[in-house]
Amino acid sequence: MATIRLLPPTLVNRIAAGEVIERPAAAVKELVENSIDAGAGRIELLLHDGGKSLIQVTDDGAGMTREELALAVERHATSKLPTDDLLAISSLGFRGEALPSIGAVSRLAITSRAATSDAAWRIEIEGGERREPVPASLGRGTRVEVRDLFYATPARLKFLKSTRAELDAAVDAVERLAMAHPGIGFTLSDGTRTPVKLPPIESDDGLLQRLGAVLGKEFAANALKIFAEREGLVLAGYAALPTLNRATASAQYLFVNGRPVRDKLLVGAVRGAYADFLSHDRHAMVALFLDVPSSEVDVNVHPAKSEVRFREAGMVRGLIVGALKHAMAAAGHRASTTVGVAALGAFQPGGGAGWRPPHASFPPAHPSRGMAEAAAMFQAPLADAHAGAATAELVAPSAPAPGEVAEQADGYPLGAARAQLHGTYIVAQTADGIVIVDQHAAHERLVYERLKAALAASGLARQGLLMPEVVEVAEGEAARLVAHAPALAKLGLVLEAFGPGAVVVRETPAMLGAVDVQGLVRDLADEIVELGEGRSLEERLAEVAATMACHGSVRAGRRLSPPEMNALLREMEATPHSGQCNHGRPTYVELKLGDIERLFGRR
Numbered sequence: 001m002a003t004i005r006l007l008p009p010t011l012v013n014r015i016a017a018g019e020v021i022e023r024p025a026a027a028v029k030e031l032v033e034n035s036i037d038a039g040a041g042r043i044e045l046l047l048h049d050g051g052k053s054l055i056q057v058t059d060d061g062a063g064m065t066r067e068e069l070a071l072a073v074e075r076h077a078t079s080k081l082p083t084d085d086l087l088a089i090s091s092l093g094f095r096g097e098a099l100p101s102i103g104a105v106s107r108l109a110i111t112s113r114a115a116t117s118d119a120a121w122r123i124e125i126e127g128g129e130r131r132e133p134v135p136a137s138l139g140r141g142t143r144v145e146v147r148d149l150f151y152a153t154p155a156r157l158k159f160l161k162s163t164r165a166e167l168d169a170a171v172d173a174v175e176r177l178a179m180a181h182p183g184i185g186f187t188l189s190d191g192t193r194t195p196v197k198l199p200p201i202e203s204d205d206g207l208l209q210r211l212g213a214v215l216g217k218e219f220a221a222n223a224l225k226i227f228a229e230r231e232g233l234v235l236a237g238y239a240a241l242p243t244l245n246r247a248t249a250s251a252q253y254l255f256v257n258g259r260p261v262r263d264k265l266l267v268g269a270v271r272g273a274y275a276d277f278l279s280h281d282r283h284a285m286v287a288l289f290l291d292v293p294s295s296e297v298d299v300n301v302h303p304a305k306s307e308v309r310f311r312e313a314g315m316v317r318g319l320i321v322g323a324l325k326h327a328m329a330a331a332g333h334r335a336s337t338t339v340g341v342a343a344l345g346a347f348q349p350g351g352g353a354g355w356r357p358p359h360a361s362f363p364p365a366h367p368s369r370g371m372a373e374a375a376a377m378f379q380a381p382l383a384d385a386h387a388g389a390a391t392a393e394l395v396a397p398s399a400p401a402p403g404e405v406a407e408q409a410d411g412y413p414l415g416a417a418r419a420q421l422h423g424t425y426i427v428a429q430t431a432d433g434i435v436i437v438d439q440h441a442a443h444e445r446l447v448y449e450r451l452k453a454a455l456a457a458s459g460l461a462r463q464g465l466l467m468p469e470v471v472e473v474a475e476g477e478a479a480r481l482v483a484h485a486p487a488l489a490k491l492g493l494v495l496e497a498f499g500p501g502a503v504v505v506r507e508t509p510a511m512l513g514a515v516d517v518q519g520l521v522r523d524l525a526d527e528i529v530e531l532g533e534g535r536s537l538e539e540r541l542a543e544v545a546a547t548m549a550c551h552g553s554v555r556a557g558r559r560l561s562p563p564e565m566n567a568l569l570r571e572m573e574a575t576p577h578s579g580q581c582n583h584g585r586p587t588y589v590e591l592k593l594g595d596i597e598r599l600f601g602r603r
């Protein structure tokens with residue numbers, strides 16, 4: 001049997017490097033973190049072949065003396081844990097592992113000049129073999145060069161991705177750190193292009209500016225400020241309005257005590273907070289900064305420090321969900337400006353061909369199947385006497401008294417209703433533009449918010465039907481509806497079994513008014529099937545309420561009087577979340593006069 005032996009330091013470092021330095025982007029992250037910890041104001045990166053052949057990081061930070069330089073590349077040598085207290089970590093680094101690990105698997109050279117010294121020194125390590133520091137020249141700060149990463153570990157070399165993919169990952173690593181440090185300037189070049197160019201920002205709203213520079217101008221224009229505090233936890237940052245959304249969750253960033261982390265908790269919390277406003281295949285954009293007392297979080301759970309463990313994950317989640325919901329409620333009827341931009345694009349000569357919506361936030365994602373069908377049903381012209389057919393007729397409100405127009409339009413964000421077009425769209429005049437409202441989508445949202453408020457308060461008021469109505473459905477569906485009868489009663493819908501393939505409805509939610517009972521019950525039956533067996537209706541009351549809201553809404557194709565239209569606009573202004581329907585689609589589009597003038601070449 002082989003004897004037990006201590007491994008030589010080079011091998012130990014190589015093993016550690018396997019965990020800490022997974023790919024060039026991981027080395028980039030470690031080196032940039034070191035520069036940030038050194039108090040740098042500017043950090044410049046040069047990458048060749050996505051970092052595979054060269055990573056060079058130059059900073060203007062505190063620098064190192066000859067002695068410090070020699071120590072820095074030793075394993076477990078760090079300047080960042082002065083008191084041996086793993087709970088009192090205020091820097092990004094603390095393990096004293098990054099430089100020796102990189103040095104074990106590459107050709108590493110560090111040139112540095114301490115702020116207190118006028119001489120620079122350079123040290124080289126090749127495959128873990130350290131040379132003595134030699135005099136060098138450097139203005140100030142530190143320059144680290146990593147050549148031929150993983151040349152000493154060919155197995156790892158094989159797993160590297162294309163230059164493009166490695167460069168993208170490195171850019172992402174730098175951008176994440178840059179978002180948390182708006183006061184520091186960052187550039188990253190690959191020798192020909194400069195994919196990261198972020199000048200230092202000193203102003204008070206530096207964070208929003210930096211987020212805009214990384215996530216796009218639309219994010220900055222459509223972000224809601226987030227702030228919440230609970231038991232020593234402080235959450236700050238920005239979250240985009242639901243109408244600005246993405247196909248993946250990749251634009252959701254969480255920073256814990258200034259450290260970018262990837263945590264499933266964030267994805268879950270954001271999904272929960274936006275559930276009412278986004279269809280399940282669209283994702284919100286957020287950048288959240290959580291400050292937690294060090295006793296509440298363990299940052300030492302992942303080799304690359306990209307995951308953390310919270311002592312009270314439930315509280316953190318609650319804080320995030322609460323803060324996001326609060327911000328969206330406060331945003332009221334606001335929908336993102338990208339909606340108007342997209343609409344204008346469609347008006348451009350050529351029908352908008354070639355024009356692409358910013359971040360695919362519009363046109364909207366496909367609505368869920370049930371809702372699409374329901375919507376289609378309501379788009380159909382109605383036969384009853386009360387409603388006009390869905391024609392292209394214009395219903396102009398009676399002419400307002402002179403002076404009334406401007407006053408009305410000025411006072412209200414959504415303006416004064418001027419016309420109803422195609423029996424579906426309300427056109428309103430605002431102080432500086434035009435608003436077009438989808439009356440069905442808007443009303444659906446309003447009814448939904450009312451239903452939710454009533455549910456939260458006491459349950460929904462019911463109204464008895466003069467004649468109980470029998471609805472025939474499939475046998476299984478009838479059984480399922482009856483099984484969920486108590487929950488439906490809470491929503492104001494009282495039904496009972498009526499033979500094998502039917503139910504009888506005795507009461508309906510008062511709020512919905514005269515509702516199409518047949519259509520409502522059939523949609524609910526569909527919905528309950530989609531819920532599956534596992535989840536109770538109580539858990540999904542909001543979704544069921546959404547289906548009901550759809551039935552209680554002003555149908556497309558229904559004529560509205562001017563007072564009715566204006567009442568709808570005023571209620572939208574007063575109702576949280578009314579800028580989007582339940583799937584993150586806008587309920588209205590706003591065009592500014594300036595943009596319209598540009599359309600006609602008047603500007």
Ligand SMILES: Nc1ncnc2c1ncn2[C@@H]1O[C@H](COP(=O)(O)OP(=O)(O)OP(=O)(O)O)[C@@H](O)[C@H]1O
Pocket residue numbers: 030034035038059061062063064072073077078079080092093094095096097098099100142
């Ligand atoms: N760019 C730099 N400017 C000044 N000092 C630096 C720089 N990079 C590294 N150092 C010094 O070298 C030490 C070792 O760096 P290294 O990254 O290996 O470990 P660390 O940052 O302390 O911890 P971690 O392994 O968690 O990153 C640091 O503690 C710091 O004192």
Ligand SMILES: [Mg+2]
Pocket residue numbers: 030033034092093094098099
């Ligand atoms: Mg470090």
